[in-house]
Amino acid sequence: MDWNGRDVISIRDFSKSDIEFVLKVAERLEEELREKGSLEYARGKILATLFFEPSTRTRLSFESAMHRLGGSVIGFSSASSTSVRKGESLADTIRTVEQYSDVIVIRHPMEGAARLAAEVAEVPVINAGDGSNQHPTQTLLDLYTIKRAFGKIDGLTIGLLGDLKYGRTVHSLAEALAFYDVELYLISPELLRMPKHIVEELRERGVKIHETTDLEGAIPELDVLYVTRIQRERFPDEEEYLKVKGSYQVNCKLLKNAKETLKVMHPLPRVDEIHPEVDKSEHALYFRQVFSGVPVRMALLGLTLGVL
């Protein structure tokens, strides 16, 4: 696979060896970064971050990654401050911005926007979230975090907890995990079960799956508990949201029955799904997970720029 100039749009475009390659490069960069403090691979290169909807964390993570690679960053963080407000098409915005930059990171409220941007742009485009569709760099950093914590992904039992129905991150994480020899516990309120077609696809791909509403019962089995927030804005109606709001919380009492080595993950921000008392325990992996975003995004930027 030639990475120079490649777009990163959907985790569906990735093979297992693509994923493994990115994780390996990220690991190498993380070590180099620890030794040298900052790197020079992307010296003179410019990243444009086009955030048509705000997502401060993701934007900061990409900006940090580019700076750590020795490159620089331009961009905007809300569509209201750009000519998009004047009715400019996405294609024209992309054609303009690529004149100023060597790689583009795009976040857009519409599904498929990143794919369209990649078709228009000559420079590589990285999807930082397109509506409720894809957020491939999140999935890669999730996998990277698991791999760094356990030294492997194969053989692990992983619980996905929370909004499995609307949660974009858990859908693509589950699909990517299907490349590995893992057992999955899908833990959610009845109303928020993982869509049937995804469960079927995972089963077809040989993943051993347990669907349950019983978090306490599942806890002792798990190596990883991946918690997600129930996002009000994803619900078609408020009443449905109120029925499931606050239906679970991960706290120290619950974790008493967990394996000592259990790691708790969360894409953040959290609201009340994980009690702050868990933060200080050996189980908490979510801040380490945030850190993982940087080496993974450095790897993707460097590879698509052709400088690694």
Place this chain on the structure above:
Amino acid sequence: MPELKVEVIPEGTVIDHIPAGKWLKVIEILGLTKPNGGTLLIASNVPSKKLGRKDIVKVEGRYLSEEEVNKIALIAPDATVNIVRDYKIVEKFKVSIPDEIVGILTCPNPNCVSNHEYVRPRFKVESREPLKLRCHYCERTIEGEEIIGNL
């Protein structure tokens, strides 16, 4: 009931077994409504053993390729295509759904970029039986009624 005799053409393409009432959609999809699309003979609501009623489209002086005609497979899955030279059928095939559907179907996802920007909608065929398509842009899959409703 004997099948209605429809005028034969000397050269061109005959598309038979189109569901009744769909001829206009067929010629639109095939781009035959343009002035250089070829002379058209249309027979609509013709009695048919197989379909009850059917439409037939004859395009004079043009030989449509299998690939071209396959575009209509979504609305006319039983269509047969005859290539006529010198009043004789020299080639005959049934339409089949291509691997990719471009520009015929709009995406039912209101938040899909293909419904907001100047772009031709594109779908990959994930399965033929039952028919399941995946939008190239938003990656959502569509099946059955939803496909017909968005043609």
